[in-house]
Amino acid sequence: MFNKLRIGKKGENIIFGTFVLLYIGWCVNSPDMNIESLKSVLTIGLSVGIIYGLVALGISLIYTGLDVVNFSHGEFFMIGAFAGLTMFNLLGNQDWIFNVFPDAYGWIIYVVCLFTAFVSMGLFGVFIERVFLRPLTKKGGGYTVAGMGIIICGFGLSVVLINVAYLIWNPVAKPFPAELGLPMEIGGLFLPITYIWMIVVGLSVAAGLWFFLNKTKMGLGIRAVAYSKDVSNLVGINVPLYISIIFGIACAIAGIGGTLVGPTYQVVVFMGYIILMKAFAAAVVGGFGNLPGAIVGGFTVGIFETASSFYISGSHKDLYAFLLMIVVLMIKPTGFFGVQVKMKA
Amino acid sequence: MLKINQLISGYGSVQILNGANMKVEKQSIVALLGGNGTGKSTILRAASGLIRSWRGTIEFNGEQIQNLPAHEIVGRGLVQVTQGKDVFPAMSVTENLKLGGFILKSKQQLLDNLEKVYNYFPRLNERKDQLAATLSGGELQMLCIGRGLMSNPKMIMLDEPSAALAPQIVLDIFKNINRIRQDGLTVLVVEQNVRMALLLADYGYVIKDGVINVEGDSKKLMYDESVKESYLGGTKANV
Numbered sequence: 001m002f003n004k005l006r007i008g009k010k011g012e013n014i015i016f017g018t019f020v021l022l023y024i025g026w027c028v029n030s031p032d033m034n035i036e037s038l039k040s041v042l043t044i045g046l047s048v049g050i051i052y053g054l055v056a057l058g059i060s061l062i063y064t065g066l067d068v069v070n071f072s073h074g075e076f077f078m079i080g081a082f083a084g085l086t087m088f089n090l091l092g093n094q095d096w097i098f099n100v101f102p103d104a105y106g107w108i109i110y111v112v113c114l115f116t117a118f119v120s121m122g123l124f125g126v127f128i129e130r131v132f133l134r135p136l137t138k139k140g141g142g143y144t145v146a147g148m149g150i151i152i153c154g155f156g157l158s159v160v161l162i163n164v165a166y167l168i169w170n171p172v173a174k175p176f177p178a179e180l181g182l183p184m185e186i187g188g189l190f191l192p193i194t195y196i197w198m199i200v201v202g203l204s205v206a207a208g209l210w211f212f213l214n215k216t217k218m219g220l221g222i223r224a225v226a227y228s229k230d231v232s233n234l235v236g237i238n239v240p241l242y243i244s245i246i247f248g249i250a251c252a253i254a255g256i257g258g259t260l261v262g263p264t265y266q267v268v269v270f271m272g273y274i275i276l277m278k279a280f281a282a283a284v285v286g287g288f289g290n291l292p293g294a295i296v297g298g299f300t301v302g303i304f305e306t307a308s309s310f311y312i313s314g315s316h317k318d319l320y321a322f323l324l325m326i327v328v329l330m331i332k333p334t335g336f337f338g339v340q341v342k343m344k345a
Numbered sequence: 346m347l348k349i350n351q352l353i354s355g356y357g358s359v360q361i362l363n364g365a366n367m368k369v370e371k372q373s374i375v376a377l378l379g380g381n382g383t384g385k386s387t388i389l390r391a392a393s394g395l396i397r398s399w400r401g402t403i404e405f406n407g408e409q410i411q412n413l414p415a416h417e418i419v420g421r422g423l424v425q426v427t428q429g430k431d432v433f434p435a436m437s438v439t440e441n442l443k444l445g446g447f448i449l450k451s452k453q454q455l456l457d458n459l460e461k462v463y464n465y466f467p468r469l470n471e472r473k474d475q476l477a478a479t480l481s482g483g484e485l486q487m488l489c490i491g492r493g494l495m496s497n498p499k500m501i502m503l504d505e506p507s508a509a510l511a512p513q514i515v516l517d518i519f520k521n522i523n524r525i526r527q528d529g530l531t532v533l534v535v536e537q538n539v540r541m542a543l544l545l546a547d548y549g550y551v552i553k554d555g556v557i558n559v560e561g562d563s564k565k566l567m568y569d570e571s572v573k574e575s576y577l578g579g580t581k582a583n584v
Contacts, residue, residue: 217447224433224444230395231431236419236448236496 016331023304030311040189041307047195047264049302050202052321054257055279056286056294057206058250064226064289065246071154073254074276075161076125080117080255081267082169085176087116088262106179110263113178114201117255125251126244132157133247134240158272165269176262194264205256206295209249213291222246274318278305281325287335296336300324346371346500346531347392347423352401352411354391361387363555364401369500374522374532376546376563378539378572384555385535389502393425394418406499420448422499426492428508429485434478438469441477441488445495454497462491465521483514490521500531507538519545543567 027033055077062070091097091109098105136149180197183190213219224232225242232239261271278301283289286297301321308320328335347369355361361384369375379385390396392403394415403411405423432441442462446455463470466487472480477488486506493501506522507515519541526532536542543549543563551559551572559571566572 220440220444221447223436224447227433227435228431231427231433233395233415234393234419234425234427235445235492236416238414238416240414 012332019327019331027307027311032311036188037310040186040191041310042303043186043191043195045303045306046299047198047202047302048306049282049299050199050206050295051257051261051275051298052278052282052301053295053298054202054205054253054260055275056283056298057209057291058254059279059283060286060289060291060294061209061246061250061253063283064291065222065250066243068150069154070250071151071276072158072161073250073279074272074274075158075165076121076251076254076272077258077275078267078269078272079124079161079165079258080121080251081176081258081262081271082165083120083255084113084117084259084262085174085267087113088176088178106181110178110180114256114259117259118252121255121258122248122252124255126248128157128251129244129247158276162269162272169269171269173266173268176267178263180263192264194260198260198264201256201260203295205253209253209291218245278318278321281321283335284325285328285335287337290335290337293335293337300336346406347533348402348404349388349392350402350404352388352391352403353399354387354396354401355399356387356396360399361555362391365552365555365557367550367557367560369531369533370548371531372526372529373548374526374534374546376542376549377533377535377552378537378542378549378566379535379552380537383552385552386504387555388552389425389504389533389535392418392502393423395425416448419496419498422497424493424496424498424501426489426501426503426506428504428506429482429489429510432477432480432485432488432492435476437474437476438480438488439473442469442491442495445492448496455495458495458497462494465494465524466491482510483518486510486514486518487521490518490525494525494530498530500533501525502533502535504535505537506534507536507541515541539572540567 055073058076059070059073062068062073088109091112097109101108133150133153136153178194181193183192184196185191213223221232221237221242222245224235224237225239225246229239232242257275258267258271261275265271279298282297282301283294284297285300286293286295301324304324305317305320309317347367349365349367351364351366352362353360353364365384365388367375367377367388377385377388387396391398391411392405394410394413394417398411401411402409405418405421408421410418410421410423433444436444439459442459443455446458449455449458463473468484469487469491472484477485480488490501490503490506493503503522506518510518515538522532522534522545534542534546543566546563549561549563549566550557551566559566559569561569
């Protein structure tokens with residue numbers, strides 16, 4: 001789960017460095033290049049990147065803990081956004097919050113929404129794991145690399161969850177008008193304060209997860225389960241329970257990501273799919289299965305994507321993340337933090 | 346203390362154990378001997394709950410424990426010690442040991458047990474902050490045994506503690522196993538190293554094709570022809 005930055009083969013690094021320099025040169029040559037635009041690119045890039053990073057964190061956590069790739073993770077992100085929005089609509093009608101906290105009611109409501117998304121998606125993740133995935137592990141493979149059935153079922157689960165959300169919330173994009181204060185001016189652009197908020201909350205969640213995994217007893221158990229389920233069994237860890245906990249935490253983090261994105265963009269039933277793809281790109285760039293790598297990969301993909309659409313061409317915005325992923329896979333197949341030998345925990 | 350009765354088990358649809366019987370008395374060291382693929386480890390895995398028992402019973406302290414979840418079996422005081430390679434390589438020695446005491450409720454108990462393990466194996470104390478991946482083979486085996494002792498077990502089952510180790514280190518580890526028994530634990534050792542295991546043990550069982558067909562006092566087994574046969578496929582060579 002935590003590997004040091006791998007100093008790659010010399011050739012790998014030289015080729016990769018050449019690509020980076022070429023890319024920077026291309027951006028600097030652009031007529032839009034100035035320090036002002038660079039500031040806003042960095043702000044937007046980091047804030048979008050932390051969202052990719054949070055979803056990638058969940059994907060990596062499930063991959064290390066359960067040895068399967070969860071293809072329905074984007075849907076937990078989307079349902080998390082709806083959970084936050086539902087809470088927001090409930091609290092928006094409550095006058096007493098406004099009366100008690102006239103200055104900060106927007107923030108308080110939003111924090112409650114984040115918390116709701118976190119808890120409800122955690123419970124929902126545990127429910128999905130227990131009811132739908134666990135029976136599949138009984139036949140063939142279990143939670144191992146051999147459990148191909150679970151991976152296929154991830155796709156199915158994704159379609160089911162999208163359609164359930166479609167039935168409940170209908171396909172119209174919904175605004176999430178959180179009142180978090182006036183926009184700020186960064187580099188000549190007026191950006192909603194939610195961009196900064198995304199970075200702050202996202203990094204806190206990542207730091208909290210690091211603290212949880214490294215400093216608590218339950219975290220120690222999770223790292224043990226991620227390394228070996230047999231040995232964890234033998235030291236008396238309740239492995240089935242811990243697998244549920246890992247899945248729940250990954251989904252809860254995705255839910256927070258959804259609620260963070262809500263106020264800046266909109267909440268739509270189909271928002272999970274593209275986020276999942278970008279998060280995969282982020283996870284691959286950072287090193288699949290590595291948790292700090294997921295966040296670093298998220299930032300890299302976010303900044304690369306934003307910078308490219310600013311300085312190169314804005315009409316192919318969704319192309320760049322995958323371009324970066326392909327380049328990384330070609331030159332440095334393990335990603336920034338990955339190791340070739342599979343060594344987890 | 347541990348009583349295995351007509352145990353049938355295996356992996357997937359492959360049956361390995363065909364009705365194995367054995368008994369481990371309290372505060373004794375019992376050796377379970379057998380060649381590759383005879384079902385030695387399968388007995389251990391069934392007893393510690395890693396695989397299901399298809400039929401037959403496993404009794405521990407008079408209670409049936411077959412097909413209980415593995416962590417409950419650990420909670421009852423029956424702990425399997427894996428081979429040396431099964432440690433958590435990216436964690437420090439202390440962290441590995443603390444993981445062994447995962448089921449302990451109080452922190453004081455954990456520290457006391459840590460002290461106890463360092464007392465058995467001073468080498469681990471010297472290396473307590475190193476990553477487990479950097480330990481030598483003998484130290485890894487000590488770490489595994491120490492981890493097994495952390496949860497206050499009543500009985501430990503060792504899976505080939507001598508595998509791939511130098512004779513001097515094996516002797517050292519076996520001396521410690523004897524000390525552990527003198528401190529009141531019951532020990533079951535699964536071994537391929539027949540001579541060493543029989544020197545250590547009070548009683549021995551020999552398993553072949555999933556059935557235990559030879560048993561007896563370890564002194565007697567050491568000169569038993571069928572033991573040699575079971576190991577060397579009937580050829581007349583000296584063990």
